[in-house]
Every structure is written in structure tokens, then in C-alpha cells.
Amino acid sequence: MTKFIPIPTPRSGSPHDAVRASRVDAASSASPKALVNRNILAAALEQYKPASDQPFKTEQLRILLLENVSQGAAAQLREAGFHVDHFAKAWSEEELLAGIGHYHAIGIRSKTKLTSKVIKAASKLLVVGCFCIGTNQVDLGAAAESGICVFNSPYANSRSVAELVISQVIALSRQYVDRTNELKQGIWNKVSSGCWEVRGKTLGIVGYGHIGSQLSVLAEAMGMSVLYYDVLPIMPLGQARQVDSLEQLLSSSDFVTLHVPELPETKNMIGAKELAQMRKGAYLLNNARGTVVDLEALAEALNSKHLAGAAVDVYPTEPKGNGAELFTGKELGPFADKLRQCPNLILTPHIGGSTEEAQRMIGIEVGTALFKYLTYGTSINAVQFPEVDLRIPVKPKEGENRQARILHVHKDEPGVLKEINTILSDENTGHFNVSKQYSDSRDGIAYLMADVTDVSEVDIGSIFDRISSTRHNILTRILH
Numbered sequence: 359m360t361k362f363i364p365i366p367t368p369r370s371g372s373p374h375d376a377v378r379a380s381r382v383d384a385a386s387s388a389s390p391k392a393l394v395n396r397n398i399l400a401a402a403l404e405q406y407k408p409a410s411d412q413p414f415k416t417e418q419l420r421i422l423l424l425e426n427v428s429q430g431a432a433a434q435l436r437e438a439g440f441h442v443d444h445f446a447k448a449w450s451e452e453e454l455l456a457g458i459g460h461y462h463a464i465g466i467r468s469k470t471k472l473t474s475k476v477i478k479a480a481s482k483l484l485v486v487g488c489f490c491i492g493t494n495q496v497d498l499g500a501a502a503e504s505g506i507c508v509f510n511s512p513y514a515n516s517r518s519v520a521e522l523v524i525s526q527v528i529a530l531s532r533q534y535v536d537r538t539n540e541l542k543q544g545i546w547n548k549v550s551s552g553c554w555e556v557r558g559k560t561l562g563i564v565g566y567g568h569i570g571s572q573l574s575v576l577a578e579a580m581g582m583s584v585l586y587y588d589v590l591p592i593m594p595l596g597q598a599r600q601v602d603s604l605e606q607l608l609s610s611s612d613f614v615t616l617h618v619p620e621l622p623e624t625k626n627m628i629g630a631k632e633l634a635q636m637r638k639g640a641y642l643l644n645n646a647r648g649t650v651v652d653l654e655a656l657a658e659a660l661n662s663k664h665l666a667g668a669a670v671d672v673y674p675t676e677p678k679g680n681g682a683e684l685f686t687g688k689e690l691g692p693f694a695d696k697l698r699q700c701p702n703l704i705l706t707p708h709i710g711g712s713t714e715e716a717q718r719m720i721g722i723e724v725g726t727a728l729f730k731y732l733t734y735g736t737s738i739n740a741v742q743f744p745e746v747d748l749r750i751p752v753k754p755k756e757g758e759n760r761q762a763r764i765l766h767v768h769k770d771e772p773g774v775l776k777e778i779n780t781i782l783s784d785e786n787t788g789h790f791n792v793s794k795q796y797s798d799s800r801d802g803i804a805y806l807m808a809d810v811t812d813v814s815e816v817d818i819g820s821i822f823d824r825i826s827s828t829r830h831n832i833l834t835r836i837l838h
């Protein structure tokens with residue numbers, strides 16, 4: 359298996375725009391159509407007092423944070439000058455279609471679906487921050503084609519997930535969640551039959567990425583043997599051993615834990631056939647994605663006592679926020695009612711990454727990525743976007759002419775760089791100096807960053823107009 363983590367405003371005519379941006383629909387014809395994105399920082403230049411660490415003003419950029427992403431990130435972004443709206447819940451497609459057009463950046467977790475339809479409606483959107491590992495909730499291709507860069511946090515919650523899995527392994531083998539539920543109903547049921555130590559048992563890990571490999575170390579420390587299956591050959595940690603097939607892993611493990619991404623290849627990866635291949639009395643743990651296990655088949659395997667227990671943290675459909683009466687067949691589909699009846703089944707509401715530590719670290723990581731992309735255009739570590747960075751321009755000295763950073767997302771076609779550099783070196787455009795330039799391309803989308811110095815307000819307007827009218831333009835921003 360693959361690793362679980364893989365593994366604005368265009369010129370308004372006002373001289374006071376500190377950021378200019380235009381976008382054309384990447385799929386559209388050669389004639390570029392500037393979309394909304396107008397007048398975002400129209401008033402910013404008046405307040406433009408650049409510091410060496412933040413030369414570009416941000417006041418009128420609007421960021422939407424959903425799903426209760428880290429309040430620390432919200433505070434950090436507000437402090438940096440952005441307008442931030444923070445909501446506890448995920449938004450439905452309808453809500454997104456109505457609201458996303460007002461925002462230049464969005465921060466989500468695993469539940470908000472940014473479909474191609476939503477992305478089309480996101481006329482000002484420059485960047486998406488997934489404040490989690492998974493990015494399957496975003497149509498990554500549609501985002502790239504619209505010049506929208508996507509970031510995630512590939513590592514920060516992996517320890518939290520690994521610790522949850524370890525706790526589930528022990529809880530399942532001692533059946534204490536059922537014992538707790540019984541005691542809460544007044545039932546005293548002291549049993550040892552079917553309860554085991556985990557020492558000496560075999561943990562089978564499907565997907566030996568950041569979470570799977572941490573788990574391997576923790577499990578060995580408790581005296582377990584570790585097998586893993588991954589589509590890539592990966593060096594084992596400790597005494598762990600890679601096996602050649604999923605079937606081999608399923609038939610050799612006492613506990614099977616899944617750490618794979620949501621992909622077409624992982625959909626129902628564990629169904630009735632695979633459950634039958636597991637040892638009688640084994641346990642299944644799914645903290646990866648809800649589409650990976652056929653939950654109705656799992657319910658059968660538990661009710662028939664083929665499996666001795668299971669832990670499930672993720673579901674094919676999940677409620678958008680917290681509340682009563684939400685984990686029901688009526689709300690989510692028949693699997694919910696079936697699971698609620700099963701013995702020795704630990705059900706948790708997608709809390710694998712939900713710790714103070716993980717959310718704080720994710721908030722810093724993704725919040726910083728959003729800040730740097732909006733403020734400087736930096737796309738290093740993007741999920742699906744060309745990766746570009748240049749040193750942060752320094753504050754111009756008293757009496758020095760202005761500088762500008764040109765950010766140009768375009769289709770990766772021959773001749774674009776020549777065309778852009780012709781514009782930048784055209785005597786009629788101005789007499790400024792291109793001090794730095796960097797370009798990268800990925801899957802048909804390219805991104806150029808260029809810093810120009812000694813550039814006048816008129817030059818900036820002219821550069822913006824000419825670059826954003828080129829045939830291959832997807833999105834052009836000029837920060838100054």
C-alpha cells in the first residue's frame with residue numbers, strides 16, 4: 359500500500375493596490391478572462407509601511423477557516439493582518455457555493471468537500487490549507503488548473519494517531535470498552551475468557567508511512583511482533599518485517615491496522631473476502647479513511663465471531679459537526695445502525711488527529727504556509743502545485759524606488775517564459791531591473807516568481823496588464 363501520507367486583485371486603476379491578481383479559467387480558450395479578484399488591497403498602499411520581514415500588506419485578504427481548525431492559526435493570521443472568519447463546522451456544498459466567492463484562502467479539515475463545482479465558484483480563491491494529513495476532500499486537479507495551491511500537514515498528527523491505535527489494541531484485547539458499557543448499565547461482568555496480553559502477538563500494519571512506521575516502534579516496545587504491507591519497498595524499523603501481499607499480512611496477524619490514503623485502489627480494500635482471510639479471533643482497526651473498509655461486511659464478521667473485535671474511527675459519511683442523534687442510519691446510512699449493535703467494537707468519532715498537540719502543530723504549520731503563500735507567493739511543500747520560493751525582498755531604503763514581486767501561474771507550454779521575459783525586458787514597459795527569478799512546473803501547471811526593482815507604479819500596472827493577458831495565463835498576482 360502507499361503510505362498514508364503520500365504518502366489579489368487585478369489592477370483597479372488605483373495607484374494604491376498593493377496586490378494585484380487576475381485569473382483565467384485554465385480550461386478556457388486562448389482569450390484570458392480576468393475573474394473577480396478586484397480591489398482586494400485597494401486601500402492598502404496608504405497604510406503601506408513595509409517592514410523588512412513583511413513587505414506586502416494583507417488587510418483586505420479574507421480567510422475562511424472551517425471545522426474548528428486551530429484557534430492559534432486563526433490568531434496568527436489575524437495578527438498578520440488578514441481578515442479571518444472562523445467556524446466550528448464543515449460547510450455543505452450549498453453553503454460553500456454561496457460563500458466561498460468572498461474568500462482568498464480557505465482552511466479545512468477532512469470533512470469539507472472542495473469539489474470541482476465549489477472550486478469553479480471560488481473566483482477569488484488563491485490557496486487551500488488542509489489542516490490535516492488527508493487531501494482526498496479536495497479536487498486537487500481542479501484546484502491546480504484554477505491556479506489554486508493546496509497545502510496540508512503531512513506529519514504533525516501522526517504521533518496522535520499512532521497513540522490512539524496502541525490504546526485500541528490494548529482496549530480490544532482486554533474488552534474493556536464493553537466492560538465499561540456494562541458497568542454503566544449496572545452490570546458486573548468480571549471475565550478473563552477471550553482477554554489477552556498484547557505481548558507476543560503480531561501487529562499487521564497496512565501502509566508503512568509516517569503513522570504506520572511510528573506504530574511499528576511503539577508496538578515492538580510492548581513486545582509485539584510487527585509485519586507490514588506497503589506497495590513500496592520500505593526499510594523496516596526495529597525487527598519489523600515487510601510481507602509481499604495483503605493476504606499474507608491478513609492471514610499472519612492478530613491485529614490488522616490500516617494506514618492508507620483514500621484512493622480508488624483503496625476503496626473497500628477490506629471487504630468480506632479479506633475479512634475471511636484474517637485469522638479467526640483477530641482484530642481489525644481502521645483509523646485511515648472510511649471508504650477503505652466495507653463496514654457492513656465488518657459488522658457480519660463481528661456478529662459471526664470470526665473477528666474478536668474491531669476499532670473504527672472513520673466512516674464513509676460523517677456528520678459535519680458535533681451533536682446528538684447524528685450517528686444513525688437515518689443520518690449516515692445503514693452502516694451506522696449495524697455497527698452500533700456489534701460486540702467488542704470500539705467506535706470513535708474521527709478523533710485520530712484530535713489532540714491539543716497535533717492541532718497546535720498543524721495550526722502553526724498550515725497557518726504559516728497560508729501566510730507565506732498569500733504574502734510572498736511561496737509554494738514550497740505544496741501538495742499538487744509547482745514549488746517556488748525566493749528570498750523575501752527587503753524594505754526599500756528612503757528615496758529608493760519601489761520593488762514588486764510578480765507571481766504568474768500559467769499553463770506549462772513552450773514559449774511562456776520567453777514571452778514573460780520579453781514583457782519584463784521591454785524598453786516600452788519600463789527601465790526596472792529583474793533581480794531574481796524562479797520557475798517550476800508540475801502536471802501541466804507552471805509557476806513563475808520574479809522580483810523586479812526600481813519599478814514605478816505605472817510599470818507595475820503595465821506589467822500586470824500584459825502578463826495577465828497572455829494566452830497561457832491562469833493567475834497573475836503582483837505584490838508590491
Ligand SMILES: O=C(O)[C@H](O)COP(=O)(O)O
Binds near residue numbers: 467489490708
Ligand atoms: O487526515 C487527517 O489528518 C485525519 O484524518 C484527521 O482529520 P481531521 O483533522 O478532520 O480530524
